[in-house]
Amino acid sequence: MTKIPRPFTHIDTWVFDLDNTLYPHHVNLWQQVDARIGEFVGSYLHVSAEEARRIQKDYYRRYGTTMRGMMTEHGVRADDFLAYVHQIDHSPLQPNPAMGAAIAKLPGRKLILTNGSTDHADAVLARLGIGSHFEAVFDIIAAELEPKPAPQTYQKFLGLHGVDPQKSAMFEDLARNLVVPHQLGMTTVLVVPDGIKEVVREDWELEGRDAAHVDYVTDDLTGFLQRLV
Known part of the structure; x- marks a missing residue:
């Protein structure tokens, strides 16, 4: 049976993971x-x-x-x-105005859902030059230290920010972190390495691109977002 991916036509909230999602895997931050x-x-x-x-x-x-x-x-x-x-050098990250412009054009709200800290997220977003496009960051502290893919973490996120999962899309670099969002009704996008530059990842971290709970797969988030608007 052919998998029919969920559409984006009804989306009013765009939820992004941070690390290895909003910047390429090969940066190896x-x-x-x-x-x-x-x-x-x-x-x-x-x-x-x-x-x-x-x-x-x-x-x-x-x-x-x-x-x-x-x-x-x-x-x-x-x-x-x-x-x-999180005491790291963020300088390998370069500003990405093209991604910022694509995110800005998405209709509705934009939120970050990360297993990292807000301080780390703020540093990453500042280096990328895209922080102004996001309404809020939901971090590991907001999650009461319970990381994705725990179901209660997504529920806390949805409740705190008043998000309707049926009208939301989730962008992630780990397929396992898209299982619960898909179950809740979100349109899911898996962001993968481009296959050209070397990345440092565990084998299991790169699995799941053919899973039923993954609606779309992209190795170019900026280009993917540009094609949506």
Whole structure:
């Protein structure tokens, strides 16, 4: 049976993930965060870099974020974790006026839904030069430290911002984070690497582009948005 993707004609709210979605995977900004997370885990648990890496990725898969795993298993304070891992160099990000113009033309509201912090989101949006187009950022603190893909996180987001999922679209780089949005009625878009430049991702992070809960797949978010308006 052919999958018929949901349309965009009825959309009045546009929801975007942040990292590896609003900027290309190959910028590898998240690689810096990833390295900082490994350092934090190793230092906190007094284990080798190799063991820290194993724990980091295990918690990421099982809990949605390494931070959630560290909080649950070891009592880590979220503030300490976030403050450390987001001390990165945002300079690899370049302004993207074309994306900003495309986002500005989308009819309705634009919101950010991220497992990162608002401080990190603000820094990313400022470097891209697109922050003025977004009404609000819903971050891991607003989610009460429960990351995507937890169903309650999406419900909190929808409730806080008065969003009707049946009239919303969600853009994400992880297919698993689109399962619940699709179930709720959102039109879903998976943003993937362009296949040309090298990216640092786990194999499972790149899976799911053929999944039933993914309506559209793009390796060029700016171009995709331009074609919508």
